[in-house]
Amino acid sequence: xxxxxxxxxxxxxxxxxxxxxxxxxxxxxxxxxxxxxxxxxxxxxxxxxxxxxxxxxxxxxxxxxxxxxxxxxxxxxxxxxxxxxxxxxxxxxxxxxxxxxxxxxxxxxxxxxxxxxxxxxxxxxxx
Numbered sequence: 546x547x548x549x550x551x552x553x554x555x556x557x558x559x560x561x562x563x564x565x566x567x568x569x570x571x572x573x574x575x576x577x578x579x580x581x582x583x584x585x586x587x588x589x590x591x592x593x594x595x596x597x598x599x600x601x602x603x604x605x606x607x608x609x610x611x612x613x614x615x616x617x618x619x620x621x622x623x624x625x626x627x628x629x630x631x632x633x634x635x636x637x638x639x640x641x642x643x644x645x646x647x648x649x650x651x652x653x654x655x656x657x658x659x660x661x662x663x664x665x666x667x668x669x670x671x672x
Contacts, residue, residue, distance in 0.1 A: 549668065553594035554578045555585045555611055556629070557603040561652075565598065565629075568654070572661035582606035582614050593620040596668050599646075601630030601637065609644045616645065625667050 552574045556562040559580070566576040577594070579585050581603060588594075597615060601608040612626050627648040628641045638649045648667045654660045 549595045551575045551577070551592065551594045552596045552598055552664070553585060553588055553615075554598045555581070555603075555608070556600040557581060558600070561600070565654075568657055568660070569598075569664070572657075572664075574664075582611040585611055585615050586618065589615050589618045589621050593618070594624060596664065597624055597626040598664070599626060599628055601628050601632055601641070609641065609646075612645055625670065627664060627667055 550573060552569050554562060554565045554569065554576055556565060557580050562578045562580065566578045569576045577588050579588050582605065597612060599608040599611055603611070606614070608628050608630070616622050616624065625647045626645060627650060628646045629650050629652060630637065631652040633651045641649050647670065648663065650660065650663065
């Protein structure tokens with residue numbers, strides 16, 4: 546994998562956050578994991594990631610708001626983004642894509658290889 550493989554994982558559930566970071570690291574990614582939009586903004590100020598992996602349903606700011614806040618920071622406007630959620634309604638997918646997400650993946654993650662392959666595919670897309 547290229548050196549452009551840093552993923553910022555944003556999920557309010559600690560066990561899910563740990564699992565995602567571990568899974569991504571096993572797949573060759575480097576990761577930073579944070580629990581909310583404020584922490585995500587701080588992390589992006591320190592290092593702009595190559596991909597945002599954002600939970601949709603979080604208590605203080607949902608995934609769409611979190612993505613908007615992160616992409617407003619210098620250097621982060623064109624960072625690819627994947628929404629991760631247990632809400633599989635088509636209306637949620639449409640809203641996510643219209644608000645700037647490149648991909649939408651449903652929880653729980655059952656096939657780890659497919660999950661990693663899809664993330665690598667998103668990162669490989671040319672802007």
